[in-house]
Amino acid sequence: DLAGCGEGRKRLPDGGPGQSHADKFSTIDEPLENQWSYHAVANVIRGHSLLRSFAGVDGDRVALTGISWGGYLTCIVAGVDDRFAMAMPVYGCGFLRENSVWKVGEFGKMTAAQSDKWHRLWDPSRYIGSAKMPVMFLNGTNDFAYPMDSYAKTCALVRSEKNYSIQLNMKHGHLFEFPEFFLFADQYIRGGKPMPVVARPVIDGGKVRTSVKSETKLIEAKLHYTTAPHEQNRSRAWKTIELKVDGHHAQGAAPPSEATVWYIAIRDERKAIISSELIVQ
Template sequence: MKLYLAFLFCFAALLLPGGELPDRAALFALPGWAPAPGYESSGNETIRGIFYDGLPYRGKPTRVFAWYGVPAGAKGKLPAIILVHGGGGTAFRYWARLWVERGYAVLAMDTTGGVPRNNGESGSDGSIHHPQGGPGLGRVFRDTGLPPQEQWPYHAIGAVIRANTLLRSFPEIDPERIGVTGISWGAVVGETAVSLDSRFKFAAMVYGCGFLGRNSSWKKTEFAKMPPELVERWVRLWDPSSYLAGDKVPILFCNGVSDKHFRPDSWWSTCRLVKPELRYTALRVRMGHAHPPSGDPPEVAAFADAAVRGGKPLPRIVSQTPKSVVYDAPVPLKRAELNYTEDSGDWTKQRWKIVPARIDREKQIVTAEIPPAAAAWYFNIIDERGCIASGEIEEKK
């Protein structure tokens, strides 16, 4: 108990930039929980709905809905993963089922104060607000002038950190083998959560990034409607760029090079905040933006298995020049590619081409001649599992 209180004290002493975060100890408090009526497990499936205590909202207690499941017949302490959905999503039962089948205990929560509209059985399912839920994602920008504890990101981040504390209290869970994966807005929330909560063993973040005020789909929409001081406040309070420099958790970042919401310049700036030894990157050409299966590239499961189940680590780019990369690949490479575009300007409208690159397996170097018309380019290496590691984007000077 003394160690736990000391842990909470250390986090309570850390304030958000600007010192505006309410009592941080509340984020890490052990939440109460109870079964969610009407969301019981069915058949031989071990996944069931629960409610756990969220953070107070406008002076009232809140509850967070989540699917919780463990592999059938599992013995011994289990690895666990927390699943954080993206915008328009909810707690997805089908996503929880996917990870239970991979051998993990799973907690997949609804971060928008609701419950699944259609039992979370498809990526198109949405959230119905619950009377005891907190604020919804639709208020993510409009409430920026309110106290932090009345804003959606605070409650979403709290739901992730409290989920970690809750899982660590379950006797079937190994508290040293808990990770988190987030998709889109779930990744924005997750990147901040793991920067605050170093108890996580790994984090896999798909699409979502920081520097949203610099370049994102919201720069010319939501941010354009806000006074500059509120834009600055939102970035200071909730943008992952305000936190990731202090990250101590290994993070995998996945994205598509033409993603319309999270642009590659902002995405790479986000990745660079994390220490190189903790950072893995996978940047695809022609990657859709959606919940699983699109939002569950093969790197995520491989990264999780390497962190908590003794699996082989992902490949990694160690260093690079404009015409080459040096790599490390615990699983042999299947191929290497140079991805390039002849377009400039808006990242979302650029057309990318893929050409083979040369692999020197003895020196662990990948090289390619850069097409004269290329305006920007980067290398991908792909191992025999189909897992990608990406170099940084180079641009013609």
């Protein structure tokens, strides 16, 4: 990704905005066509149209994914281009001015009007709720940029089919070491065996339970929780409660009442981790 640069990383005359934080946030009072998100979203949609125009491409089996800022863009594009067979944002989410790595450094420099304008135009929460394709969410518990509270609110907006793989302390980067990325894609693009789906957990009498829809054998189940505030997302410690797997069900001790966020993670025979939705308290 040359970000509008050519040979020797020199700016091209028609290269569009760069990818600095200033290009993404500080241009909010400029015309729309000068702003990074405008160009980035338009480029994804135009690239998709170009891809579908090729004779060797099955337009019904094109997926959308991106990592970090690419995950941010995936959340937006999923809501405005319904031609994709599935969408898979990795790390990215919305509600960035409420809690994210940019809350203080970027939104803190804006006036209230500028913050409202950026949120209205460019926050993924304004778009992802319109997604019609299945959306698969991948993130780590301690991501430095996209914290669990903002992430959970973003996931809740999706009304189409959705699934989750929230992983304990997953690194942030362009990583392809985890099988879930490919298994989610294969499910919708190649007709692969579906990933398990974990139902919303239920707490009753100090116990937690959930059911799992799965065509693969379930190997283990764990409940992960933290009691630290969401503002400490990157550094806060998580604790784990082992759950008992019984066929397509998992149960065990409930998280403490002071937990600020928790979820259940299931591992199947392919060593893939599938999660319940995040429960934010």
